Amino acid sequence: MVGAAVTRARVLIICAPLAGCTGVQSPLAPAGDQASALSSLFALMLWVCGIVYVIVLAGIAWALWRTWRRSSAAPSGSGGDESPDRVLTRTLPVAAGAIVAGLTVLIVGSFWADRALFATRGAPALMVRVTGHQWWWRIQYHDPATGAWIETANELHLPMGTTTRVSLGSADVIHSFWVPNVAGKLDMIPGRRNLIDLTPRREGWFRGQCTEFCGTQHAHMAFDVKVESPAAFQTWLAMQAAPARRSADRGARLFAGPCAACHVVRGTGAGGRAGPDLTHVAARQSIAAGTLAMTRGNLQGWIIQPQALKPGTSMPAVPLTPADANAVADYLASLR
Structure with missing residues (x-):
């Protein structure tokens, strides 16, 4: 059992860097024109830099081999190799040309990627x-x-x-x-x-x-x-443009007190601008800026103790009894 757990842990450690290559928050899984342009630029830079890296390693290996061969041949008096100056004179222009070519490719790629970031030159849709x-x-x-x-x-x-x-x-x-x-x-x-x-x-x-x-x-x-x-x-x-349904239940009346000072619910008297618009809050996938999933229980927990769930947030803890908090959560859960 321990061996299997260790094996799984090793696999997870090895595969962890690949987790950023896909998913709902990954620049390596483009789902739009602008992201595709940036992903192509990243691939271009990776290829150019990778080729340069291989060439540099090959040059280092070649230089080390020449040095080893020269030192091995020195005692026997054989020294037919070219002088270092002649080798440098011959290879330096080639290296400089390769550097200029690589930088030119990257500059052109960056230029076209930058142009692709603004797809619409006129009025957008x-x-x-x-x-x-x-x-x-x-x-x-x-x-x-x-x-x-x-x-x-x-x-x-x-x-x-x-x-x-x-x-x-x-x-x-x-x-x-x-x-x-x-x-x-x-x-x-x-x-x-x-x-x-x-x-x-x-x-x-x-x-x-x-x-x-x-x-x-x-x-x-x-x-x-x-x-x-x-x-x-x-x-x-069109649904978002519509006002919230009118409600005369207890939760709506309680919300019209302290909550309405900070939040808007269009179609009601709630017109505060300090916090998010809650007109159709229950139709969203999460609350508190992605901190919690949109559920009836999370809504009530957020109403009762926002500082415990997101310390430092501007939303204060509203002094409500458990029954009142339950009624307000019911009301908010109905705003779709």
Whole structure:
């Protein structure tokens, strides 16, 4: 039994580096045009640098062999080898030419990859604004039909095969936006807006992450990314634009107290802007910026003790009795 466990451990250790080559958060499993361009550039750099590495090792081995042969032949008086100066004079131009050729290939590859990062030179099909907060994401979609901005939080939906231009900003410190499977990363800087294009080519769920240390909960500042067909995206966006269902139950009345000071639930009196929009919170895959799965129990736990689950978060512990917290969790679980 011990031997089998040791063998499994060794296999896991050997295979662990390969875990980053696939999955929902891997730049080596591209699912979008921009990620594919960066992956191709990475492969090009790997090939060029790998060839240079092999050539350098071969040169070192050849030099060591020549030195050994010269030292072995010295006692017998045989010395027919070329002088080091003549060898250097002959090989230096070849080496310099190879270096220039390799750098030229990398420069051209970088240029074309950089051009591919902005797929749409004119107006993109969809505009999205993403604003980083400590530690969550405000996400707003521009509705071309009405001109309105439809707000959600911590979950980015993208239509497959369509270019979405994302405007990135920050409400507090420097954050960094990265969806490895779809595109490269870009910083989110307070006081300015940076633009990035996303053109996904494969449906499914992916994971985005803040990649600039932004405080104690930086590791728990993630977001879910759903790539779906254009028709499914339009259906989802129409659902997000709709107000929440009206409710007169106890949970809704309790939420209209302290919770409404920080959160929006469109269609109700809750209009706070300090925290995420909760109009359709139960339709999301996770809560607390990817920290917890979206379940009824996690919702209640987050309401009662957010600081225990995500220390340092801006959400305070709301003084509710267990029965009141249960009622508020029931209400939030109904917001789909």
